[in-house]
Amino acid sequence: MDELKAQAIFREQLKKYVEFNEAEWIVFAPYLSFVTLKKKKNFIEPGIVCKDVGFIVKGSVRYFHVKDGEEITGYFSFENEYVSSYKSFLTQTPSVHYIQALEDTDLITITQKNMQAMLANPMLGYKMERFGRLLAEHYLICYEDRVSSFITKTPEERYIDLLSISSGREILQRMPQHYIAHFLGITPVSLSRIRRRIMVESK
Template sequence: MIELKQQFPQLSESCLVDLKEAVNYIQTKTNELLVREGEYANKAFFILEGSARAYYLKEGKDITDWFALENDFISAIVSFFSAEPSPHFIETLEPSKLLVISKDAIEELAIKHADFEVLYRQIITNTMLQQQRRLNAILFQRAENRYHQMLDNYPGITQRVPLTHIASYLGITLETLSRIRGKLLKS
């Protein structure tokens, strides 16, 4: 209960009791798949420690489109919200400690506890805004600006995540990423 209270101080005690019953705690290794393409993904993952990414395979290319670090949620959102097979994989990028909650449990908690419903809406809104900002960055910003924005959003990510995943997240080649990083080291 104490850990949940620290993670979600805005929730009432009764909500925290119900939340504790609804979540499962898991520990994973590096590169452990939480969701596979084609699966029905009805779970959300909250990262206590570690990191994860959502990615898909397109014409043999591995394309990362979401990172999650400590205190972030991650899910195969297309499948989670539409009940369709997931186009994404979700994998851990380092040993991780996660809370796992089903969509049904989330819906029940949101109905029963207004404070949880507010938190759920905030998480959905933040996720939508994050994805929209990433799309806008890819469409309208230079690669170097996208890199700086990623560093602002995910401090320390370059020490924790393989550069190939970072390059695909930014929509650039590994060579372009190396040039951008080289320029920063020189300045």
């Protein structure tokens, strides 16, 4: 994947939130970087301030904490999704988790510095505010649903939900089960039992 193709894909996906005309794009594009992450390389690590937000052109990443020496995977992002340690990026404080490439991954990234520059740029500022708003709103909604599921549902119900939504099925297909277990807030052993329970009940 070359940089121009990656930019074209990003521009297309960006239309969900905001569209740039040619003149604007010519000003906008130089603020972008093209980054390739080899499998198992980290996008961000704990203790480091997250300098970039990324758009995944190809590949996937997982978010994980390390607690008592164990990796606990809390989230995933795939093609055409955005990736950042948002709190760290937005507040420029150290990240508390890792984000790691699950396969060779191509990204379009924007540094916090460039983001601020664009927000202050008369030609781009308005649309960048809008982009930032819609992106934050999108993830806010995702998180709202996720917190709801932790409050109101059992792990078994959360797993069944995952089976029934398309983004969940993508996770189930592409991620090893022990990542999914932690994503649901339980241990891999417990998820294995839940799966067996469901199998037996619906036999």
